[in-house]
Amino acid sequence: MGTDTRCWRLFGAAILFFLGFCDSDTAPNFTFLHNATRAPAISYYDYIIVGGGTAGCPLAATLSQNASVLLLERGGSPYGNPNITNLSAFGAALADLSPTSPSQRFISEDGVINARARVLGGGSCLNAGFYTRASTDYVSEAGWDGRLVNQSYEWVERLVAFRPRIQSWQSAVHDGLLEAGVVPYNGFTYDHIYGTKIGGTIFDVEGHRHTAADLLEYANSTRLTVLLHASVHKILFITRGNLRPLAHGVAFRDASGIKHRAYLKQGSKNEIIISAGAIGSPQILMLSGVGPAGxxxxxxxxxxxxxxxxxxxxxxxxxxxxxxxxxxxxxxSLIQVVGITRFGSYIEAAGGENFSPRDYGMFSPKIGQLSTLPPKQRTPEALAKAVEFMNSLDEAPFRGGFILEKVMGPVSTGHLELQTLNPNDNPSVTFNYFQDPLDLERCVQGLETIERLVESKAFSKFRFNELSIPTLLNMTVGAPINLLPKHANSSRSLEQFCKDTVMTIWHYHGGCQVGKVVDHQYKVLGVDALRVIDGSTFNYSPGTNPQATVMMLGRYMGETILNERLANDESK
Structure with a gap:
């Protein structure tokens, strides 16, 4: 999208704000957006998509070009919510534990506090905004068509991706990474390339978030129906003797608890597509009777x-x-610069007073990010105590920023199981952090790279000379986030630091993986007329942030499915 077009979009958004449209629960001009309480008891569509998240929105927008589409989202609208829209409010939604929050907290069996989206636009409404594509190797290994992948990324980027404005802190991180050996410098690019680069962001120059829900602007409004606060309880199947089970409808409830059913219109091309995310998609399959029999x-x-x-x-x-x-x-600043190392760790940074652990930053106990205790000890009481302690400090200890490392992949895996039959309840999830030694090795190498960055000449402006990395890791007084001594030997290893301070970066995936639950066209193995299209199908998280690829996948598979539909029509 050209600069002039973006200016007009921002101007139009400003006009709508002053007219009061942004206070409503619906997006401007989205005539297809409704509360599920308005849904008929029974309805019929060519495609039914379960989950209006990062993949579901671009998928629905694309399929609506040539078919009737129902998109069911269990959460509400992101529009008019400043905790979603404004960069300065990052983390406030993640800290909201109310039943109507756009973020639903869950705690893995590992003890790490995490969050899943409950809002139209999915995780793109809650994340730190970094936008970057998957590597060419990832695209090749996935078996995707490279040309259509690039076209799909560009389709997404015309509405939601921007170039960030780099200031002094991020510049120092950038130069420090180069000095630390994370080379070459690749400039500003969406591409995933070894070295140091400036990536994209879904926050525009005014600090306003653009989400996957914005991609519904591409939709054919006469063929799309989006129902909010629509909680899908199960996929409905027809069993046909020796034939494979056939998905033919969904059962869902509105916010009042009223039951509704939506069915596929008759036709061999019509399908149900689950796009409920890495937690929701396997959960819905199991609730529908597809999963481990025992x-x-x-x-x-x-x-x-x-x-x-x-x-x-x-x-x-x-x-x-x-x-x-x-x-x-x-x-x-949120994530803007990234160092993509060859050993499998990504180095990034975020900083500034508004994002300190005292407020609602990426590393605040208010949003469940607490590394001063090992995961199993991060109880609600411990979180409350950490918040109280931080509130007792003056502003000085919070002036600074975070440098983080994220392990690529990872290699370690776990599993998901149901805890209740209510789709709105969290299932039990185990991730097994650092179970594979390679993940731990990558974490250590990432921390060693951060040490070289912090001690670089380029970063000296933002470093107290007397604070070495070992000192930072072992601060016991006034430290708002770093590890407090927990072991008899105060000179702990970096391996132990990795295990004790592990947090989430909200990039969980798996549960419906390609080749295991779905085929390479994302069709569920063993049943008909059912696909899963979202991050639950990933074997590895793509790039340094998966959101761009998840949005791309929605568009990519929408185009693929429509092409299949057209081919079937022409063969008749």
């Missing part, structure tokens, strides 16, 4: 298909961060 029977669920790989291969990229107090002011 687990389903134990939960009194009738087995439609014994599929033992549903819920397996769950992974969350471990993140470890170091808070660096600064003698100089640090501007407010």
């Amino acid at each position: 687990h389903l029977k134990a939960n009194n669920i009738s087995v439609v298909l014994d599929q033992p790989m549903v819920g397996q291969g769950m992974s969350d990229n471990p993140m470890n961060a170091i808070f660096v107090p600064s003698p100089s002011p640090v501007e407010v």
Whole structure:
């Protein structure tokens, strides 16, 4: 999209704001957006998409060009919510634990506090905004068509991707990475390339977030229906003797608890597509009777298909961060610069007073990010105590920023199981952080790279000379985030630091992986007329941030499905 077009979009958004449109629960001009309480008891569509998140929105917009589409989202609208829209409010939605929050907190069996989206636009409404494509190797290994992948990324980028404005803190991180050996310098690019680069962001120059929900601007409004606060309880199947089960509808409830059913219109091309995310998609499959037979029977669920790989291969990229107090002011910034190392760790940074652990920053106990205690000790009481402690300090200890490392992949995997039959409840999830030694090795190498960055000449303006990395890791007084001594030997290893301070960067994936639960066209193995299209299908998290690729995948598969539909029509 050209500069002039973006200016007109921002101008139009400003006009709508002053007219009061932004206070409503619907997006401007989105006539297809409705509360599920307005839905008929029974309805019929060519495609039914379960989940209006990062993949579901671009998928629905694309399919609506040539078919009737129902998009069911369990959450509400992101529009008019300043905690979603404004960069300065980052983290406030993640800290909201109310039943209507756009973020639903869950705690993995590992003890790490995490979050899943509950809003139209999915995780793109809650994240730190970094926008970057997957590597060419990732695209090749996925078996995707490179030309269509690039076209799909560009389709997304015309509406939601921007170039960030780099200021002094991010510049120092950038130069420090180069000095630390994370080379070459690749400039500003969306591409995933070894070295140091400036990536994209979904926050525009005014600090306003643009989400996957914005991609519904591409939709054919006469063929799309989006229902908010629509909680899907199960996929409905027709069993046909020796034939494969056929998905033909969904059962969902509105916010009042009223039951509704939506069915596919008659036709061999029509399908149901689950895009409920890495937590929601395997959960819905299991609730619908597709999953490990023993687990389903134990939960009194009738087995439609014994599929033992549903819920397996769950992974969350471990993140470890170091808070660096600064003698100089640090501007407010989320992730903008990234170092992509060859050993499998990504180095990034965020800083500024508004994002300190005292407020609602990426590393605040208010949003569940607490690394001063090992994961199993991060109880609600511990979180409250950490918040109280930070509130008792003056502003000085919070002047600075975080430098983090995220482990690529990861190699370690876990699993997901149902805890209740309510789709709005969290399932039990285990990620097994650092179970594989390679992940731990990458974490250590990432921390060593951060040490070289912090001690670089380029970063000296933002470093107290007397604070070495070992000192930072072992601060016991006034430290807002870093590890407090927990072991008899105060000179702990970096391996132990990785394990004790692990947090999430919200890039979990798996549960419906390609080749195990779905085929390479994302069709669920063993049943008909059902696909899963979202991050639950990933074996590895793409790039340094998956959101661009998840949005791309929605567009890519929408185009692929429409092309299949057209080919079927022409063959008749």
